Amino acid sequence: MAKLKDFFCKFYVAIIMLFLYAPIMVLIVSSFNSSKSRVLWGGFTLEWYQQMLNSSIVIGALRNTVVLAVGSAFFATIIGLLASIGIDAMRKKEFSIVMSITNIPMLNADIVTGIAMMLLIFRFMPLGFSSIMLAHITFNIPYVILNILPRFNQMDISTYEAARDLGAGPVTSFFKVVLPDIIPGIVAGFFMAMTMSMDDFVITYFTKGAGVNTLSTMIYGQIKKGIQPTMYALSTMIFAVTILLLITINLITLPKKSGKNKPR
Amino acid sequence: MKKKITMIICLTLTICIAALCGCSNSANDQKTITVINYGMYIDPAILDQFTEETGIVVLYEEASTPEELYSKYSSGAIHYDAVCSSEYIIMKMMADQSLQPIDFTQFEHIDNISDDVWSFCATFDEGNQYALPYFWGTVGLLYNKNMVSTPPTSWDVLFSGEYAGNIIMQNSMRDSFMIALKYLGYSCNTTNPEELAQARDLLINQKPDVQSYLVDEARDEMVAENAAIAVIYSGDGMLGCTYNEDLAYVVPEDGSNLWVDCWGVTAECVDTESVYTFLDYLCCREDIAKQNFEYVYYPTPNTAVLNSLDEELRNDEAVLPKLDSLDNCEVYQLMDDDTTAMMDEYWKQIKAE
Numbered sequence: 001m002a003k004l005k006d007f008f009c010k011f012y013v014a015i016i017m018l019f020l021y022a023p024i025m026v027l028i029v030s031s032f033n034s035s036k037s038r039v040l041w042g043g044f045t046l047e048w049y050q051q052m053l054n055s056s057i058v059i060g061a062l063r064n065t066v067v068l069a070v071g072s073a074f075f076a077t078i079i080g081l082l083a084s085i086g087i088d089a090m091r092k093k094e095f096s097i098v099m100s101i102t103n104i105p106m107l108n109a110d111i112v113t114g115i116a117m118m119l120l121i122f123r124f125m126p127l128g129f130s131s132i133m134l135a136h137i138t139f140n141i142p143y144v145i146l147n148i149l150p151r152f153n154q155m156d157i158s159t160y161e162a163a164r165d166l167g168a169g170p171v172t173s174f175f176k177v178v179l180p181d182i183i184p185g186i187v188a189g190f191f192m193a194m195t196m197s198m199d200d201f202v203i204t205y206f207t208k209g210a211g212v213n214t215l216s217t218m219i220y221g222q223i224k225k226g227i228q229p230t231m232y233a234l235s236t237m238i239f240a241v242t243i244l245l246l247i248t249i250n251l252i253t254l255p256k257k258s259g260k261n262k263p264r
Numbered sequence: 265m266k267k268k269i270t271m272i273i274c275l276t277l278t279i280c281i282a283a284l285c286g287c288s289n290s291a292n293d294q295k296t297i298t299v300i301n302y303g304m305y306i307d308p309a310i311l312d313q314f315t316e317e318t319g320i321v322v323l324y325e326e327a328s329t330p331e332e333l334y335s336k337y338s339s340g341a342i343h344y345d346a347v348c349s350s351e352y353i354i355m356k357m358m359a360d361q362s363l364q365p366i367d368f369t370q371f372e373h374i375d376n377i378s379d380d381v382w383s384f385c386a387t388f389d390e391g392n393q394y395a396l397p398y399f400w401g402t403v404g405l406l407y408n409k410n411m412v413s414t415p416p417t418s419w420d421v422l423f424s425g426e427y428a429g430n431i432i433m434q435n436s437m438r439d440s441f442m443i444a445l446k447y448l449g450y451s452c453n454t455t456n457p458e459e460l461a462q463a464r465d466l467l468i469n470q471k472p473d474v475q476s477y478l479v480d481e482a483r484d485e486m487v488a489e490n491a492a493i494a495v496i497y498s499g500d501g502m503l504g505c506t507y508n509e510d511l512a513y514v515v516p517e518d519g520s521n522l523w524v525d526c527w528g529v530t531a532e533c534v535d536t537e538s539v540y541t542f543l544d545y546l547c548c549r550e551d552i553a554k555q556n557f558e559y560v561y562y563p564t565p566n567t568a569v570l571n572s573l574d575e576e577l578r579n580d581e582a583v584l585p586k587l588d589s590l591d592n593c594e595v596y597q598l599m600d601d602d603t604t605a606m607m608d609e610y611w612k613q614i615k616a617e
Binding site for chain 2: 035036040055056057118122127206209210211213218220221222223228
């Protein structure tokens, strides 16, 4: 009986894995297919990878995506951190009001945010790269606050007070005492903001200017004439980088975790 | 102290953002034109070559469908100088007065554009004032030579039942009605409810024979030999024939739709000189038009390019549709609202059967 149960458990996991990863496997295989058609196998080739790396459009879109992700996450983290310090110090009533206001943009449909941003931004400056950057920073801030604020709640305010009592200035005590406590939240917020920015299509689509593309808007523009195999190659590379990144992060954090449990 | 630090951080942020905004404006002393076109519908290298030769920077925006292109233009968020779209969007823009007449005398190589294509354009743009043809083509049948008894010459093969279960139709309202109307001998621009109803009944009767209604995937299904006959656009048909040698493309004798994608210059465009230079360079100059043709691989209106192709390619009906096969072909006209609503309703009835 136990054997049967065991079998079904494994079978269930296998099925889920198959549904999750089969499409990605098809994509990876297609990226090495020398025929442009989606259904014919024309032999193994690296041509699409070469074409992709030589294409100024793909590389430009990739660069825009990365710069946007890192840049918007950086600014959003700073603004979010400052906001969290302020929100944490608020009284209960103000706290809940401000928190609901920051949460609304997260729950709001992307398309509403996107159109609203476009209408606001193009009154003040031409749409272009910087308008996407502003929009991304804006929608990233709530995610950062969401990640940092709980850290402040968990933190013991008396350690900060003790630092002040012992003669450290507010800035020194912030950097020496508060920051180390909340740094996991900051890092998590930064990465979450980065993912959100990379993931976004709708808001970018509405706020972008002519000739500026991120990966998602570039791929969308290709639909009328059919997606090119270079896109398979690009997606495969992004997938590979993500996997590698996840593995390294896990490898780095695993031994640390076991060390933390030991008494200091 | 804390206040000071916060102030400093805020200040730095503002400066950074201001600098970002500044970046996008710094290129203003250069001549810049903004154009919109479909994705993958130009060889991207041409844009760089153009900037190198003339010093004019082209901001190139892409859209995926004609409707999306039109809504992007009409939202007004970006100021476009020139648009390239399907003829019915160009017609709509002409009707809105969003286009300005193009002064073709300023084009150096305008003689390269074929007279035949000018005459197609004249059916919706009287006197050829607003639209410069970019690529054109037809809707036809892609069939597998080994799976049909005789090469089809008429839309009849779709309705006779001979290839039941082996037919792929386009999942497009206008194209489906066009086929049925042409088969019945009517114009595809008819507004007669009686004729449209007949077309609807024909399509409903045909439905059990149809394997699937597809869009882009039709070509791949044919290449994989999953069906005998498919309705397809000439550009896709041309690509299909290169992947699988058993495939062939034909424009039925009953007539079909003829489409022309055109460039138009928007009414708000000020620097027409730069736009004319760009359009002349892209569409009319032989070497550039050829380079672009080899990338896009749709029928080009540029006779100089066609004359430079080798014999075999020039005789391929998918590359250059034969003019006598086009006698019964029509360019879509802008439909009035009532006809659109009726066709929508009928299309729903067909899909619901």
